[in-house]
Amino acid sequence: MKVKDLLNQKRNDITLVAVSKTKPIEEIKKKYNEGLINFGENRVNELVQKFNLLPKDINWHMIGHLQTNKVKKIIPFIRLIHSVDSMKLIDKIENESKKFDKKTNILLQVHIAKEKSKYGFNFEEVRDFFKNQLDESYKNINIVGLMGMATLTNNKNQIRKEFKNLKILYDEIKSLSQKNNQKIKILSMGMSSDYKIAIEEGSNMVRIGSLIFGERD
Numbered sequence: 001m002k003v004k005d006l007l008n009q010k011r012n013d014i015t016l017v018a019v020s021k022t023k024p025i026e027e028i029k030k031k032y033n034e035g036l037i038n039f040g041e042n043r044v045n046e047l048v049q050k051f052n053l054l055p056k057d058i059n060w061h062m063i064g065h066l067q068t069n070k071v072k073k074i075i076p077f078i079r080l081i082h083s084v085d086s087m088k089l090i091d092k093i094e095n096e097s098k099k100f101d102k103k104t105n106i107l108l109q110v111h112i113a114k115e116k117s118k119y120g121f122n123f124e125e126v127r128d129f130f131k132n133q134l135d136e137s138y139k140n141i142n143i144v145g146l147m148g149m150a151t152l153t154n155n156k157n158q159i160r161k162e163f164k165n166l167k168i169l170y171d172e173i174k175s176l177s178q179k180n181n182q183k184i185k186i187l188s189m190g191m192s193s194d195y196k197i198a199i200e201e202g203s204n205m206v207r208i209g210s211l212i213f214g215e216r217d
């Protein structure tokens with residue numbers, strides 16, 4: 001599976017999110033004209049600015065850490081927030097979405113890498129969340145899946161192991177929430193350096209920046 005094939009929609013079961021952070025409007029427009037429709041950003045101000053300047057049928061994805069005080073800026077238009085990493089943030093998204101009478105799609109970010117990070121739920125927290133059916137307690141949020149980032153390493157086995165573990169958790173919460181609905185359907189994992197492994201391990205949404213836009217400065 002090459003990015004070229006993803007760009008040509010050879011696998012329509014996998015959603016390609018083109019990560020356009022730091023890239024100028026003109027370059028994004030070019031990719032849009034070539035047929036890309038999903039774009040990802042990691043900073044709220046940049047995201048809002050690009051939303052305002054680019055075609056309105058673009059699906060915008062928030063993939064970076066989101067501060068609660070900035071949630072309201074993206075609720076009106078965001079397609080999917082991948083980086084929901086705390087209960088406080090979930091509650092904030094719920095409240096802000098209510099104000100806009102919207103149902104916001106989110107993924108829970110899970111900490112799968114070896115690197116220490118303050119962002120992301122651990123496996124136990126995610127399991128408990130769905131065991132206690134907390135996913136059903138939000139009226140203005142759709143929790144549609146999980147997102148994870150593997151360790152930055154050349155060790156492919158390590159990366160594969162981390163993606164495999166996230167897939168297992170994904171299947172588990174899928175079955176936990178199944179009695180109510182089929183909402184859980186997105187597993188966002190894989191970027192330029194590791195998307196092939198991610199797809200082999202069951203990813204159905206990849207977030208690719210540098211392979212599409214070139215290296216960032």
Ligand SMILES: *Cc1c(COP(=O)(O)O)cnc(C)c1O
Pocket residue numbers: 019021042063064149190191192193207208209210211
């Ligand atoms: C920047 C970023 C990506 C894309 O990284 P590339 O290596 O350029 O493909 C994917 N996911 C997240 C969360 C990012 O911040």
